[in-house]
Structures are given as C-alpha cells and as structure tokens.
Amino acid sequence: MPAYWISRCIINDPVSYKRYTDQVPSIIAQYGAKVLARGGKYQIMEGPEIFKRFVVLEFPTFESAVECFQSDAYKAAASHRRNGGGIVENVIVDSGEFTK
Structure with a gap:
C-alpha cells in the first residue's frame, strides 16, 4: 500500500537549500518514490501562513519511506x-482510511 511523505518548508538560505534539493531526487528514486508535488502553486486554506514550499512524495510502502528518511x-x-538552509516539517502517512 502506498505511503506519502509530506513536507512543509521555509527556505532561509536558497544556496544551502539547493544543495539539499539537488541531491534528493536520486536518493528517493532508490526507494521507489515518485514526486507528486514539489514547489509550485499553492493556497493556504486554513491555518497560519508559515510555510512557503510544499512537497508530496509517493513511496511504494510506509516502510520504504521511513527507510529513505533514515538513510545515511x-x-x-x-x-x-538542517544547518540553516531551511526549516522543514516532514510527516510520512500510510494511504487508506483508518478512522473507525
């Protein structure tokens, strides 16, 4: 069952942040991830407008997403x-309806 890695981001230092974003595509590809949204147009519908960049990745499984995040x-x-290039809030969620 697919899982989704969702990131909300603030870019503080575009040069340092680009060093990060330049490396990520090849890393996530090793874990079978597909980019569903990366940057681009967005609209905050509710809540504070803190984050300015959003990323959604689809992984084949929850475990593969966690393994990728924890990889060297x-x-x-x-x-x-993490050294000041940006602030990111990441969450990995399993697909499906789990509310009973």
Whole structure:
C-alpha cells in the first residue's frame, strides 16, 4: 500500500537549500518514490501562513519511506537544510482510511 511523505518548508538560505534539493531526487528514486508535488502553486486554506514550499512524495510502502528518511544518504543531504538552509516539517502517512 502506498505511503506519502509530506513536507512543509521555509527556505532561509536558497544556496544551502539547493544543495539539499539537488541531491534528493536520486536518493528517493532508490526507494521507489515518485514526486507528486514539489514547489509550485499553492493556497493556504486554513491555518497560519508559515510555510512557503510544499512537497508530496509517493513511496511504494510506509516502510520504504521511513527507510529513505533514515538513510545515511538522505541524512547527508538534509544536513545542508538542517544547518540553516531551511526549516522543514516532514510527516510520512500510510494511504487508506483508518478512522473507525
């Protein structure tokens, strides 16, 4: 069952952030991910307008998404963002209806 990695982002340093975003496509591809949305037009429908960039990735499974996020390659790429290049809130969600 597919899972989705959803990121809400603030870019503080475009040069450092680009070092991160340049590496991510090849890393996520190793885990079978597909980009559904990356950057682009958006509209905040409710809540504070804190984040300015949004990314949605589809992975084949929840486990593959978590494995990608925890991989050494992703951690190395994310270090550019984590060192002041940007602020990101990431969540990985399983697809399907689980509310009873």
